[in-house]
Amino acid sequence: MAISKIVFYGRTQVGLIALLYLLAKEKKISVIPEDNIIKNAIKIFDLEETSFDNLKDFDLFICCHGRKILPESMLIKNKFINIHPCLFKYKGHDPIKRYMHNKDTKASVESHYMEKEVDCGEIIESLFFETPVVNSYEQFYMIALPYYLDCISKTLDKVEKRREIIKKRSKGNYVPLMQR
Helix, strand or coil, X not given: CCCCEEEEEECHHHHHHXXXXXXXXXXXXXXXXXXXXXXXXXXXXXXXXXXXXXCCCCCEEEEECCCCCCCHHHCCCXXXXXXXXXXXXXXXXXXXXXXXXXXXXXXXXXXXXXXXXCCCCCEEEEEEEECCCCCCHHHHHHHHHHHHHHHHHHHHHHXXXXXXXXXXHHCCCCCCCCCC
């Protein structure tokens, strides 16, 4: 089951990179912007702007660096995904601030299904990598950005494969769910 209609919610340069990746994959995208970087991308690429109150039919909701905690009533199972740095160690807001404060060197970019409890949904993809001790967000993200692209790519593949399996199962064919 191909994912073609995506609602993207994000901000910052990292959100922009994620949005550009989805555009390159020729996905139909509606965007909920949270800053001027994403608002400018909407104008430049002539994208549809939407809001949380006006979500239309979509296949997948992808959040990359969004700040809002979505209400449980909005979260449709297996349809809302968050891309998060260092989720294995730092759930919640501003994980990189804590990463820098603790002088960590083991990092990750992970995707997970969004659920009521913040950053506790089922993990879809985890990509781990090493950094030197970093002292700025820029240092961290210069290393992390390629992992974001890889994480989004692998996440989309896994979600599509999972949906195909569920579709086959609903037709009475037994197909085991994939191992991560």
